[in-house]
Amino acid sequence: MQQLQWTDERVELLKKLWNDGLSASQIAGELGQVTRNAVIGKVHRLGLSGRAKAPSTTAPRARKAPRSAPSAPPRPSMPASRSNLAFKPRPAPDLVPETEVARLPEVDNVVPMGERCTIMELKEYSCRWPIGEPGKDDFRYCGARSGTGIPYCAYHARIAYQPVADRRRDRKQAGGR
């Protein structure tokens, strides 16, 4: 796909729509193949910005900090001190449909209450499988000894890394209801 060309045709349409009061995103959608950013950029280059806007919104913005760091997007790690659930695969709800969760009563019971721990009590080797509602007072982590190189204990590691379909099959074979 070649770089989009602002043909006279497209520019005319842009001008028209802009003057009609359409928003940049609407125009972008109308034109197609361009983002609203592109539209706004073009509008400004054409010098037809500020339709009938109150200049109040156009407060001088402080100079932007040198925006150069395209190769520094996601932060790979966090301070070890509080790297709890920042770990790899978020086991969590998304992996297991609610109905599935409901059918896994054992999950919350494998670890005795006493062994479960709070975020502050997590050790490097503690299983980070969340138990309960995050944010609530009774929210805890499994806390059992985790496997080497894995943030979960053996039991939760199976659940965390196993596709739902497999889990379903497993339970069926195991004679689950």
Next chain:
DNA sequence: CCCTGATTCGC
């Protein structure tokens, strides 16, 4: 959090 236009700046 959704949206808006405005601005900067790497390409």
Next chain:
DNA sequence: GCGAATCAGG
């Protein structure tokens, strides 16, 4: 010149 990223508001 282009437009993504970012910013400042609503």
